[in-house]
Each structure stands twice: as C-alpha cells, then as structure tokens.
Amino acid sequence: MTDDTIVQAAGLTRRFGDVLAVDDASFELQADRIYGLLGRNGAGKTTLMHLLTGQDFPSAGALEVFGHAPAENAHVLQQLCFIKESQRYPDDFRVKHVLRSAPWFFENWDADFAEQLVDDFQLPLNRRIKKVSRGQLSAVGVIVGLASRAPLTFFDEPYLGLDAVARQTFYDRLLADYAEHPRTVVLSTHLIDEVADLLEHVLVIDRGRIILDEGADELRESATTLVGARATVDAFVGARDVLHRDGIGGLTSVTVTGLTAPERREATASGIELAPVSLQQLVVHLTRSSEKEFA
Amino acid sequence: MNPITEARAIFLQIAEQIENDILSGAHPEETQVPSTNEFAAFHRINPATAAKGVNLLVDRGILYKKRGIGMFVAEGARARIMATRREDFREQYVLPCWRKPTSSASARPRSPT
Known part of the structure; x- marks a missing residue:
C-alpha cells in the first residue's frame, strides 16, 4: 500500500x-x-x-x-x-x-x-x-x-x-x-x-x-492474435496459454499472451501474421476462457 | 496525423507522433510543443498516458522541460531521431531479409554485418 x-x-x-x-x-x-x-x-x-x-x-x-x-x-x-x-x-x-x-x-x-x-x-x-x-x-x-x-x-x-x-x-x-x-x-x-x-x-x-x-x-501489448497456416501456427504456439482459437479450412487464428519481441520476429519470419487485440476483444476472450474453466 | 491504433501502447504512439512532427518540421527545434493535457484532449486519451509518451522523449533528449513554461524541442533532436530510426529500420526490415523465409536459424547463410 x-x-x-x-x-x-x-x-x-x-x-x-x-x-x-x-x-x-x-x-x-x-x-x-x-x-x-x-x-x-x-x-x-x-x-x-x-x-x-x-x-x-x-x-x-x-x-x-x-x-x-x-x-x-x-x-x-x-x-x-x-x-x-x-x-x-x-x-x-x-x-x-x-x-x-x-x-x-x-x-x-x-x-x-x-x-x-x-x-x-x-x-x-x-x-x-x-x-x-x-x-x-x-x-x-x-x-x-x-x-x-x-x-x-x-x-x-x-x-x-x-x-x-x-x-x-x-x-x-x-x-x-x-x-x-x-x-x-x-x-x-x-x-x-x-x-x-x-x-x-x-x-x-x-x-x-x-x-x-x-x-x-x-494490457494493450499483452495479447496478440497469430494468423497463418494451421500447422505453422500450431507449431509456434506449442504449449502456450491460448485465449482464443478460430479457424477456417487450413487457416487458423490463435490469440496468445506474452509474446516477446524476438518471438514476434520469429513468428513473422515463419510466415505468421500478427494482429493486435483490442481491450474489448481481450476482455471477451478472458471472460469466455474463465467460463470454460467452470464448465 | 495518424489515428491511435490498437497495435501498440498508446504512449509509444504519442511519442512517435511527436517525433514525426519534429521530422516534418511542424515542431522546429527550440520551439514549444503542446502540453500533455492538450495532447490528451486532442487524441482523446488519458493525460497520464500522454505524459508517459512525452516523458519518454524527455528521457531520450528529444524534448526538454522549461520549468513553469512547458516542453520544448531540443537542439539536434531531428538528427537524433533520424539516427534512431535508421537503426530501427535496419533491425526490423533489413536484417530479416537476410534470413531465408522457411529455414531455421542454423541454416542462415552468413551473418549480415
């Protein structure tokens, strides 16, 4: 205090x-x-x-x-x-x-x-x-x-x-x-x-x-959405905490927290697109994922 | 003026915006820049956030404080910003071009120097 x-x-x-x-x-x-x-x-x-x-x-x-x-x-x-x-x-x-x-x-x-x-x-x-x-x-x-x-x-x-x-x-x-x-x-x-x-x-x-x-x-920098080919994105995400996952066909988009600058470069280098997550999206993802915890 | 986006911390965007205005000549060296409250009202952001952006530039020696008057653009600020940006460009865009898109780090042909 x-x-x-x-x-x-x-x-x-x-x-x-x-x-x-x-x-x-x-x-x-x-x-x-x-x-x-x-x-x-x-x-x-x-x-x-x-x-x-x-x-x-x-x-x-x-x-x-x-x-x-x-x-x-x-x-x-x-x-x-x-x-x-x-x-x-x-x-x-x-x-x-x-x-x-x-x-x-x-x-x-x-x-x-x-x-x-x-x-x-x-x-x-x-x-x-x-x-x-x-x-x-x-x-x-x-x-x-x-x-x-x-x-x-x-x-x-x-x-x-x-x-x-x-x-x-x-x-x-x-x-x-x-x-x-x-x-x-x-x-x-x-x-x-x-x-x-x-x-x-x-x-x-x-x-x-x-x-x-x-x-x-x-918060503004805490979460990132990774968009790319499913195999590439999944390999990069690995065991990270996933806030949200979405996909269509072979494309997938995964929202994760706590990416460091070198990790961002690594993701971009392997062809993954990085998108920012707005506070509203972050709150929606967070309150949804805590729902799942109880389900 | 660029709108505030979601991508990065707002205070970084404010700092960058002021730097842009110094580079473009909108804020010549040794002239006063708007107050943090004016930046906050203009960009519709929290004044503490605007102050954080301004203070970042004070720490870098781009702006300096005249007690009781306000913030001013430091002498040589333009040259310093350009030097930093050149370095950032090399880090962000030139160096990645040396890496093969799909190869792992060990397969990189040679290190760029």
Missing part, C-alpha cells in the same frame, strides 16, 4: 443466498487515476460499487476507503459520488432541482461547470424529471458526476440511452476536467472500445472474482 492508495479491499465478499456476487476480491485503487471496471452482465460490478460506496455491507473481507470502512461514515461518504444506472429522484423534482440540491452533498460542486454541461447536453431545466427521456436522465447523472468533482467518482453504465454525440461529449468533458482537476474515476461499462483510450488501469470482474487487474498500456 502506498500513500496514494485510497481504496484497499482484501478478500472482499458479498453473498446473496447461494450466489457469490463478489467473491474474495482483493485490489487497490490509487488516487487520481481513471479506472475501468469491466465485466459481463451480472458479473458483480454494481454490487462491488455498492460495497465501495457504503450502500451495502460485505459478507466477509476487509475494505477501507480513504482509510476507513465506508458504511455510515460521513468522512468517507462526503468524498464519494456514485452515479447509478437508474438513479431515482423525488417524484416532483424538475431537472433544475436536482442541480440545485447537488451542492448540499458535494462540497466541490462547480455550478458554472454544471451550467455549461447543461448547455452541452441541451437539457430542459424546467422539465419534470419523470418526463425526461432515458438519455436525458442519463445526462443528468453525468452532469452531477462531473460537476461534483468528488475525489472518488463512480459512473455505473452512465450512458444508457445517450446518443453517440452525447457520449462523446461526456468522454471529452471528463478528460478535460480530469486534466484540470485530477481525481479518481471508476467507469463501469460494456462499451469497452469507446472508453479504452481513456483508462489508465483496468479491473475485470467475472462471476464476482477479479480476474484482471492491470495497467491499460500493459
């Missing part, structure tokens, strides 16, 4: 009856980084964020956020902002009421920034929150999450219903504001390709377990 560690989880577990929603998760979050929390539907992303934000209690394990257990702890909670996928607001609230009440909860709230974001997302301030579209509701969450400037901000699938333009606006504003006001951001998302370049560090959760905890740059 370093001085920059703001979240420390050891053996964190949350059980619902027979289901282990979070299973023995141990990881750390460092200050002022953008994290990606990736995983399939029902993998445990939201439960994990509920635990980190003190909205649920762990069944087992230790958890410290800003040095303390988060549940019922004002010192911790006032530094957090959690934008949920389906945030509920009081029934008679209008959009402007949400933005007006936000500074009660977030001491770093920047009203000017919020106003600018309202313009960017073209939000109708006077409309009742019950009447706005799904995308506009997501935009409200995004604005609260950005303008709160909380030291630790969670976005849980913040883009539901947001069109491509609005999503790009979100990513751009997040990057620009993060550069000026560094803080820790956890983005939970399925749209991995869209956010891949924004992330500094990636956590992949599958069936409650953290199966990957790695810097984005390291």
Whole structure:
C-alpha cells in the first residue's frame, strides 16, 4: 500500500443466498487515476460499487476507503459520488432541482461547470424529471458526476440511452476536467472500445472474482492474435496459454499472451501474421476462457 | 496525423507522433510543443498516458522541460531521431531479409554485418 492508495479491499465478499456476487476480491485503487471496471452482465460490478460506496455491507473481507470502512461514515461518504444506472429522484423534482440540491452533498460542486454541461447536453431545466427521456436522465447523472468533482467518482453504465454525440461529449468533458482537476474515476461499462483510450488501469470482474487487474498500456501489448497456416501456427504456439482459437479450412487464428519481441520476429519470419487485440476483444476472450474453466 | 491504433501502447504512439512532427518540421527545434493535457484532449486519451509518451522523449533528449513554461524541442533532436530510426529500420526490415523465409536459424547463410 502506498500513500496514494485510497481504496484497499482484501478478500472482499458479498453473498446473496447461494450466489457469490463478489467473491474474495482483493485490489487497490490509487488516487487520481481513471479506472475501468469491466465485466459481463451480472458479473458483480454494481454490487462491488455498492460495497465501495457504503450502500451495502460485505459478507466477509476487509475494505477501507480513504482509510476507513465506508458504511455510515460521513468522512468517507462526503468524498464519494456514485452515479447509478437508474438513479431515482423525488417524484416532483424538475431537472433544475436536482442541480440545485447537488451542492448540499458535494462540497466541490462547480455550478458554472454544471451550467455549461447543461448547455452541452441541451437539457430542459424546467422539465419534470419523470418526463425526461432515458438519455436525458442519463445526462443528468453525468452532469452531477462531473460537476461534483468528488475525489472518488463512480459512473455505473452512465450512458444508457445517450446518443453517440452525447457520449462523446461526456468522454471529452471528463478528460478535460480530469486534466484540470485530477481525481479518481471508476467507469463501469460494456462499451469497452469507446472508453479504452481513456483508462489508465483496468479491473475485470467475472462471476464476482477479479480476474484482471492491470495497467491499460500493459494490457494493450499483452495479447496478440497469430494468423497463418494451421500447422505453422500450431507449431509456434506449442504449449502456450491460448485465449482464443478460430479457424477456417487450413487457416487458423490463435490469440496468445506474452509474446516477446524476438518471438514476434520469429513468428513473422515463419510466415505468421500478427494482429493486435483490442481491450474489448481481450476482455471477451478472458471472460469466455474463465467460463470454460467452470464448465 | 495518424489515428491511435490498437497495435501498440498508446504512449509509444504519442511519442512517435511527436517525433514525426519534429521530422516534418511542424515542431522546429527550440520551439514549444503542446502540453500533455492538450495532447490528451486532442487524441482523446488519458493525460497520464500522454505524459508517459512525452516523458519518454524527455528521457531520450528529444524534448526538454522549461520549468513553469512547458516542453520544448531540443537542439539536434531531428538528427537524433533520424539516427534512431535508421537503426530501427535496419533491425526490423533489413536484417530479416537476410534470413531465408522457411529455414531455421542454423541454416542462415552468413551473418549480415
């Protein structure tokens, strides 16, 4: 643990009856980084964020956020902002009421920034929150999450219903504001390709377990797809760990991890084509191969 | 400008991009280059990643830091980049041509020097 560690989880577990929603998760979050929390539907992303934000209690394990257990702890909670996928607001609230009440909860709230974001997302301030579209509701969450400037901000699938333009606006504003006001951001998302370049560090959760905890740059170079004649590729792959295998006729494509530069040259020299693997493909392969383990 | 691709670490691509711009004359020697935040916003990447790319060039003596002002292209940066690239080209493209496509390493006719 370093001085920059703001979240420390050891053996964190949350059980619902027979289901282990979070299973023995141990990881750390460092200050002022953008994290990606990736995983399939029902993998445990939201439960994990509920635990980190003190909205649920762990069944087992230790958890410290800003040095303390988060549940019922004002010192911790006032530094957090959690934008949920389906945030509920009081029934008679209008959009402007949400933005007006936000500074009660977030001491770093920047009203000017919020106003600018309202313009960017073209939000109708006077409309009742019950009447706005799904995308506009997501935009409200995004604005609260950005303008709160909380030291630790969670976005849980913040883009539901947001069109491509609005999503790009979100990513751009997040990057620009993060550069000026560094803080820790956890983005939970399925749209991995869209956010891949924004992330500094990636956590992949599958069936409650953290199966990957790695810097984005390291991941980017970690896997390679080898394409070529089946015999040549198989001979080269040998006993390596194979993430994914595909083939058609005499051609085969195999995804492996951890190729060194000399090995790459050797592969190219023997007529194998090397193709990069995107973060999204890597996560798909990883979560699939851990499925097979259980089958 | 080349788009960021999946192939390699982004910070390497950023470093390469800045080098390209120095070679093309877009960033002449002893002039200021954009800040890491500007690179991050332009390429839509994490600022820490952009900083990593810029710092790589500082380590290589291509860029240097003027405290409180920003990053500048070092004198002789162009010549240094060209020398490195010539060497890389030899490693990546010229040397492999000496190897027979299907033979094993021992069957190589002679070593290129």
